[in-house]
Amino acid sequence: MKKHKANYLITKSSGETAPFSYSKLKKSLSAAGASEAIIEDIIAQIEDQLYQGIPTRKIYKKAFALLKRKPGALAARYKLKSAIMELGPSGYPFERFVGEIFKEQGYNVAVGQIMKGHCVSHEVDVVATRGNLHLLIECKFHNQANYQCDVKTPLYIHSRFRDMETELKKREGREDIEYQGWAVTNTRFTSDAIAYGTCAGLHMLGWNFPEGRGLKELVEQSGIHPITSLTTLTSFEKQHLLQEKVVLCKEICHSPALLEDLGIGTERLHRIMREAYDLCQPS
The missing domain is CATH 3.40.1350.10 (Trna Endonuclease; Chain: A, domain 1)
Known part of the structure; x- marks a missing residue:
């Protein structure tokens, strides 16, 4: 990886500060399935927006937004932690x-x-x-x-x-x-x-x-991902499916009819299914 411009302190959700780690960001992007070229491109764009004390959530949001522009389920894999937290409020x-x-x-x-x-x-x-x-x-x-x-x-x-x-x-x-x-x-x-x-x-x-x-x-x-990982579904649609006890992306892959009650149009339905199929593949 290329040499980076400066060292920055980031602010964690706990309020603590720590040095920003390019290697950790690279590792998280790689875990989402991003190629080396995509990783370098995203890090370069994020680097241009870094400043001392930047909250980690802002870095995450920027990386997520950039991944959403890429094909496949990269963004869905990247948001795994927040997707699991969206499974609430019940256990x-x-x-x-x-x-x-x-x-x-x-x-x-x-x-x-x-x-x-x-x-x-x-x-x-x-x-x-x-x-x-x-x-x-x-x-x-x-x-x-x-x-x-x-x-x-x-x-x-x-x-x-x-x-x-x-x-x-x-x-x-x-x-x-x-x-x-x-x-x-x-x-x-x-x-x-x-x-x-x-x-x-x-x-x-x-x-x-x-x-x-x-x-x-x-x-x-x-490849056992929650439906809340899908970026092609709205929050309302995810909550509707959870209330119907549909928790996993693979359930949609096996039974696309589960989406019928949501009144989703054909073109968007195809986008949802493409993302779900991609996401259900083990890394």
Whole structure:
């Protein structure tokens, strides 16, 4: 990559400042599927608009706007984090989304199950089973970019898991089954949360945790994208589909008729389907 003009400080959503990283911007554009030529072009245009203290959201918006002008689903892939946050306000679409990610890995999945514990009954967001391995998954959805799950989250989830595990292990014919408790969030864990979860044997999946195998990477590798990623749909159309429990782009790919109730014209329908098909391809 060419040498850049200057070093800039950027302002994060938390209010903290940090040096602007050309390499991080390049990595995020590359993860969206942009070619080297497109990456260099976008970085050059963004560089011309940088100034000391520029908010990260402005850099993101500019990069997103430039990607929208390119063919394919580059912009849709680039907005993954904000697209997942658009799945709210209820947690159900995120739970369904998480279930589909585990299903892609070969698990049988059930969402919203009531399970009896040793002390009380619990609603488990996602139960994923594969052979003798049973995962009891608690999903924590947040729609604030700078939110972090602190140590109370794994403490609470681990406590519930142990209550259910104690009851499950009392049942006959369950001696060979391995039970795992999981905490999954679309944001980040604090260092204390990670330390406790790791020490207690709780499996944790966050936006960027574990490093290189976080939620972001699992989505990019699987092609399991939420419908909120689609730039060709309006906010109203996305919310309508979510209310109808349509959460995934692949559902539209398999059943274009799901869009019929929205009264979308033929030409625009073709644009939506092209973007959806492109987005559903694993990276």
